[in-house]
Amino acid sequence: MTTKTPNAARRSEASRRAILTAAFELAGEIGYAKLTIEAIAARAGVGKQTIYRWWPSKGAVLFDAFLMLSEGQLPAGVGDGGEAEGEAAVGDTAAALPDTGDLEADLKAVLRATVAELADPRYDLPLRGLTSEIMHDADLAALYAERLHEPVQEMKRTRLRAARAAGQLDPDVDLDVAVELMWGPVLSRWLMRTAPLTEEFADSVVEAALRGLAPKA
Amino acid sequence: MTTKTPNAARRSEASRRAILTAAFELAGEIGYAKLTIEAIAARAGVGKQTIYRWWPSKGAVLFDAFLMLSEGQLPAGVGDGGEAEGEAAVGDTAAALPDTGDLEADLKAVLRATVAELADPRYDLPLRGLTSEIMHDADLAALYAERLHEPVQEMKRTRLRAARAAGQLDPDVDLDVAVELMWGPVLSRWLMRTAPLTEEFADSVVEAALRGLAPKA
Structure with missing residues (x-):
């Protein structure tokens, strides 16, 4: 599909990674509003035209940076903010949520990791x-x-389907509603900054949501 | 505190309202990204400098427009999008949520009205x-x-405090968690556009949340 030589393709791929890494780092350092194509180009060591050739806007660059991050392709140290096991927010390369059999504990671990990640300026901005x-x-x-x-x-x-099959959730539970019931409150508090986003809040949300989704007695 | 004559104060107030009305209408018509101080000034029939004298940015103007809307001070027809009774999103001048004694029905009515409002371009943008x-x-x-x-x-x-006092919610319920459990999922789905924001979704969220917040058997 390409007429590039192997060496040229490798150089392109290296430039692409340098640009996406620079975009992600800079967005975390100065925020999206101040992010410019010029600054990304300077940090990545490429010309502005190289970026404009591949992406229509800084938003498109940042999107691809998140995609690379989600695929575990960002260099070590970039987007490597979550230490908690079972993390399932952006930057996670795990293929699955933890399943210890203890649904509440598993979901609290995951949601606490999400809260920690959203509090990390490298991700937050x-x-x-x-x-x-x-x-x-x-x-x-x-x-x-x-x-x-x-x-x-x-x-x-x-993870929720397995819990439902194990009789830990009501058989009629809509899995997308169930997910939203736990992640929606965390996301909304993070975005709107209406109250502190704490681990205790995440725990309370998981507890109330799981009671609401439990099998009917 | 002011040296203005009564007439000058009235003129200032009229200009202020015209500016805020114009900002709200324009944001609904063209979106926030394309909104400019110039366009607001032109629509309001004032000079740009009048706006800059009172507000540091278009974000500040829009914020005050929402404040005026929430206080029921926008002219008829502006921000008058919610027909449902018991609406409690932006634009509501009611002093309270409906309380028919049927908590689930009341909350579904309010959350459905929120969904309808968020689907209305005049509010959405x-x-x-x-x-x-x-x-x-x-x-x-x-x-x-x-x-x-x-x-x-x-x-x-x-509204939730009254339900808790009536024994319809667990006595230990944290009211802020309870609110977030219902409004968070709606807000997050609206903002991220990850799935259609429907009345059925709002109903499901209310049902699951209320089960989760009910008195422990």
Whole structure:
């Protein structure tokens, strides 16, 4: 499909990674509003035209940076913020949520890791930038839903499906509603900054949600 | 505190209202990203300098427009999108959520009205603009939390407090967690556009949340 020589393709791929790494780092350092194509180009050591040839906007660059991050392709140290096991927010390369058999403990671990990640400026600022773009751009939102959201959503559904099969959730539970019942409150508190986003809050949300989704007596 | 004559004060107030009305309407028509101080000034029939004298940014203008809307001071037809009774999102001038004694029916009515409002372009676009500003500006977020969020939050808490006193909710329920459990999923689905925001979704969220918050058997 390409007429590039192997060496040229390798150089392109190296430039692409340098650009995406620079975009992610800079968004975390200065925030999305101040992010410019010029600054990304300077940090990545490429010309501005190289970036404009591959991406139409800084939002598109940042989206691809998150995609690379979600695929575990960012260099060591970038986007490596979550220490907790079972993390399932952005930056996770795990293929599944933890399943110890203790649904409440598993979900609390995952949601606490999400809270920790959202409190980390390396994620907080780029994620606010990406979210802002998604909010205003329906096309980017569709791309986000398909490429970034859906794989993680399916991991969450899979864990809840196993719990439902084990009789820990009501057989009629809608898995997407169940996921939203836990992640929605965390996301909304993070975005709107209406109250502190704490581990205790995450725990309370998981406890109330699981009671609400439990098999009917 | 002012040296203005009564007539000058009245003229100032009329200009202020014209500016805020124009900002809200334009944000709903063209979206926040394309909103400019120039366009607001032109629509309001004032000079740009009048706006800059009173507000530091278009985000600040839009914030005050929402504040005026929440106080029921926007002219007829502006921000008058919610027909459902018991609406308690932006634009509501009611002092309380409905209380028919049927908690589930009351909350479903309110959350369905919120869904309808978020689907109305007249609210959707300005609200995305305001939300975006809040996400990136911690000072504006604090102002939002105090002036716009807290009064509505207290209305929601009041309805849930009455239900808790009537034995319809567990006595240990944290009212802020309870509110977030219902509004968080709706807000998050609206913002991220990850799935259709329907009345059925709102109903499912209310049902699961209320089961989770019910008195322990």
